[in-house]
Amino acid sequence: MRKNKSSQNQPTSKAAIIGLILAIIPITALPGLIFSLTAFEHIAAYDLKGQRLAKLGTVISIVWMLIFIIVGFFLFRYFG
Numbered sequence: 001m002r003k004n005k006s007s008q009n010q011p012t013s014k015a016a017i018i019g020l021i022l023a024i025i026p027i028t029a030l031p032g033l034i035f036s037l038t039a040f041e042h043i044a045a046y047d048l049k050g051q052r053l054a055k056l057g058t059v060i061s062i063v064w065m066l067i068f069i070i071v072g073f074f075l076f077r078y079f080g
Contacts, residue, residue, distance in 0.1 A: 015039035016050030019057035026064050033061035 016039035023032030036057035043050055 010047070010049045013039050013043050013046075013048040013050035013054070015042050016048075016053040016057065020053045020060070023057040023060040023064070026068075029061045029064035029068075032057055033065070036061060 015035050019032050019035030019037075019039050021032070022028040022035055025032070036054045039050060039054040039057070042048065043054065
């Protein structure tokens, strides 16, 4: 059986924190997505906190990428 640690003693995943920070910056949305997705496996493997941070980083990265695709489409359509 697996022992459950209290959430106060559980460390937070560094990959989730880095993924969230990189996801907030528009230029680094892709590395932010990579770090956030990697954090999910890291959190499960080492029983860490940070599930919400990884989810938030993933969502923010995807939103930035959709914005880039939409803006790129209109720029190419009207100026390309």
